[in-house]
Amino acid sequence: MTYQTKAIANKFIDLAKEGGSPLSPMKLQKLVYFAHGWFLSLSKGQPLIDEKIEAWRYGPVVPSLYHEFKSLGSKTIRDYATDMDKDFEIVTPHLPDDESLSAFIKKIWEVYGKYDGIQLSNITHKPDTPWAKVWGENGVPKNTDIPDSDIKEYFDKIRDSQSVT
Structure with a gap:
């Protein structure tokens, strides 16, 4: 089962509020990306979110989240x-x-929530990451998806070399 990207984002917003931690739009983007990546790996390819992740200059981005929070800088x-x-009401x-999903999101927060957006972006920019694989040396055309298969493969390698759960 996939979940609404904004619902996953809102769970991270809850965790940030509970812990009194600042949460910038960039940090939120990266947390959703890491959650999606780990979920793909741990669930044998089942996506966490219902949207594609794109390769942008500052790393992996879910466009709907970008547009939701871009005014905040x-x-x-x-x-x-x-x-x-469907009735054009804002929700x-x-x-x-779901206890297991909540525990999973909390674990991502525990591991990655201590970093700021720039630090998380730097992690996504390392050589051989899915973003680096798609972005290349000269960038990519706008709206280029990072394939879930590449994200899963990358997080499988991390999982095989260390345990986060």
């Missing part, structure tokens, strides 16, 4: 991501009650 996110339902997506 590098300021702290204070409000939840929202969507519009705040949240995850269903």
